Amino acid sequence: MNTGQKLWQEAKRIIPGGNQLLSKRAERFLPGLWPAYYDRAKGCEVWDLDGNHYYDFAQMGVGACVLGYADDDVNAAVIEAVNKGSMCTLNAPEEVALAKRLIGLHPWAEQARFARTGGEACAVAVRIGRAATGKGRVAFCGYHGWHDWYLAANIGDESNLDGQLLPGLSPTGLFRGLKESNLPFNYNRLDELEALTKRHDDIGVIIMEPQRGNAPAPGFLEGVRAIADRIGAVLIFDEVTSGFRVNMGGIHLTYGVEPDIAVFGKALGNGYPIAAIIGRRKAMDAAQSSFISSTMWTERVGYTAALATLEKMERLNVPARLTELGLRLNAGWERIAAETGVGVHIDGIPPLTHIGFTCPEAPAAQTFYTQQMLEKGYLLGAAVYMTNAYDEAIIDRFVADSATVFAELRAAQQDGSLEKRLKGGVIQAGFKRLT
Numbered sequence: 289m290n291t292g293q294k295l296w297q298e299a300k301r302i303i304p305g306g307n308q309l310l311s312k313r314a315e316r317f318l319p320g321l322w323p324a325y326y327d328r329a330k331g332c333e334v335w336d337l338d339g340n341h342y343y344d345f346a347q348m349g350v351g352a353c354v355l356g357y358a359d360d361d362v363n364a365a366v367i368e369a370v371n372k373g374s375m376c377t378l379n380a381p382e383e384v385a386l387a388k389r390l391i392g393l394h395p396w397a398e399q400a401r402f403a404r405t406g407g408e409a410c411a412v413a414v415r416i417g418r419a420a421t422g423k424g425r426v427a428f429c430g431y432h433g434w435h436d437w438y439l440a441a442n443i444g445d446e447s448n449l450d451g452q453l454l455p456g457l458s459p460t461g462l463f464r465g466l467k468e469s470n471l472p473f474n475y476n477r478l479d480e481l482e483a484l485t486k487r488h489d490d491i492g493v494i495i496m497e498p499q500r501g502n503a504p505a506p507g508f509l510e511g512v513r514a515i516a517d518r519i520g521a522v523l524i525f526d527e528v529t530s531g532f533r534v535n536m537g538g539i540h541l542t543y544g545v546e547p548d549i550a551v552f553g554k555a556l557g558n559g560y561p562i563a564a565i566i567g568r569r570k571a572m573d574a575a576q577s578s579f580i581s582s583t584m585w586t587e588r589v590g591y592t593a594a595l596a597t598l599e600k601m602e603r604l605n606v607p608a609r610l611t612e613l614g615l616r617l618n619a620g621w622e623r624i625a626a627e628t629g630v631g632v633h634i635d636g637i638p639p640l641t642h643i644g645f646t647c648p649e650a651p652a653a654q655t656f657y658t659q660q661m662l663e664k665g666y667l668l669g670a671a672v673y674m675t676n677a678y679d680e681a682i683i684d685r686f687v688a689d690s691a692t693v694f695a696e697l698r699a700a701q702q703d704g705s706l707e708k709r710l711k712g713g714v715i716q717a718g719f720k721r722l723t
């Protein structure tokens with residue numbers, strides 16, 4: 289057993305759930321074999337606890353490190369901030385600079401608040417929305433974090449969240465009185481949102497990702513905007529994952545539909561913790577009437593990292609590059625799938641592309657792909673977040689190595705040996721107990 293796996297087994301005994309983020313669980317990538325821990329990461333390269341070297345095609349810090357790991361320019365800014373004092377009784381001026389920067393990128397927005405994680409920023413945004421409208425119910429589409437307001441959707445019907453990115457989320461630990469405080473509708477289903485507004489006259493907040501996988505159907509985002517205006521709800525676009533990948537800001541800018549509030553996280557700080565809630569004054573001002581406050585939201589590193597990240601992202605036109613690289617990977621996958629006869633579907637925005645196998649034994653096929661690619665020196669999952677640290681050569685090399693594995697996979701499918709060729713268990717999807 290590799291050193292990382294040994295540590296992971298130990299971790300699961302003393303850290304319930306093993307770690308702090310479902311998406312990084314070893315069982316989701318390669319049960320029993322995933323290296324699980326890193327010693328060092330730079331650009332798109334990772335060294336595990338045994339000194340093995342990998343190219344990261346697994347998630348690049350779950351989408352946080354758009355510029356690449358340990359980016360020299362962001363690190364230089366952060367180190368300077370640390371040396372000048374990352375925490376103080378007085379405020380860090382960088383938070384005003386970041387507020388101005390984000391408002392500048394989103395001309396419809398007038399104010400900003402900050403937090404440190406995507407989920408808490410969504411919770412802040414929802415609180416502000418409720419405070420601004422005085423109406424308590426939320427209609428939502430997509431995934432927005434772990435907080436009570438969100439998981440409440442599953443009280444009474446534990447499958448309500450299953451179509452919204454993460455299936456199997458249990459409302460255990462929540463106050464049952466929150467039942468029907470958070471109401472789901474599916475993406476591109478304006479009729480479902482309409483139906484919710486007919487059933488409840490106290491929806492104060494509509495929160496959704498403007499785009500995750502498929503593009504919005506014509507008129508969908510505009511329709512949601514019109515419903516929010518009609519019922520007097522605050523419309524929140526959660527751009528925690530979609531932000532700063534296809535353009536300099538929220539993906540909503542490309543669709544020309546403006547929310548009342550937008551939420552950012554992940555890519556904003558290139559891996560340093562920072563999240564932002566920006567919005568129209570009319571909605572945001574309610575943040576003054578509701579108590580929303582935290583010590584660590586004031587530390588300096590997050591703001592400094594975000595400013596340095598945005599400066600470099602804009603200077604190098606990184607979002608355009610991410611699209612270019614994502615399209616190259618997609619074309620490579622499609623070509624080798626056609627050549628080898630392996631059935632795949634590829635979806636998502638090019639900077640966050642997903643591969644899925646269409647065969648009935650899809651989880652085993654994904655596990656085999658990850659297992660074989662690990663041996664060739666790649667960390668791999670079903671989603672690949674593009675990073676500016678990739679170049680054409682590494683994408684082409686990844687595709688060439690994938691072609692070898694696809695050929696092996698096809699042979700294993702044809703002679704029925706796929707399960708036998710797995711050295712550990714099949715990957716786990718969704719949310720489950722680990723121990």
Ligand code: PLP
Nearest residue numbers: 405406407431432433526528529
């Ligand atoms: N909202 C969206 C759209 C996300 O994709 C995520 C994380 O994947 C979150 C919220 C939660 O962000 P965090 O994991 O930083 O709390």
